[in-house]
Amino acid sequence: MKERETPLIDKKLLNLLVCPVTGEKLELCGDKLVGKSYSYKIQDGVPIMNVESQHKTSKETN
Numbered sequence: 001m002k003e004r005e006t007p008l009i010d011k012k013l014l015n016l017l018v019c020p021v022t023g024e025k026l027e028l029c030g031d032k033l034v035g036k037s038y039s040y041k042i043q044d045g046v047p048i049m050n051v052e053s054q055h056k057t058s059k060e061t062n
Contacts, residue, residue, distance in 0.1 A: 009033075009042055020049055 008031060017026050019035040026033040026040070033040045033047050038054045040047050 009045055
């Protein structure tokens with residue numbers, strides 16, 4: 001499988017993005033931006049961060 005030549009999302013943009021619901025920093029995980037509470041899809045390099053597109057994340061806390 002060929003490695004992706006261009007990043008899914010610009011790193012400068014990634015450093016600025018936070019969850020619009022909680023204000024938490026988001027991390028790139030595959031084709032999604034993931035926070036502690038919600039995740040958002042990325043389409044054509046653009047994060048889709050509207051209320052209808054958010055998904056609850058299911059991370060366990062110890």
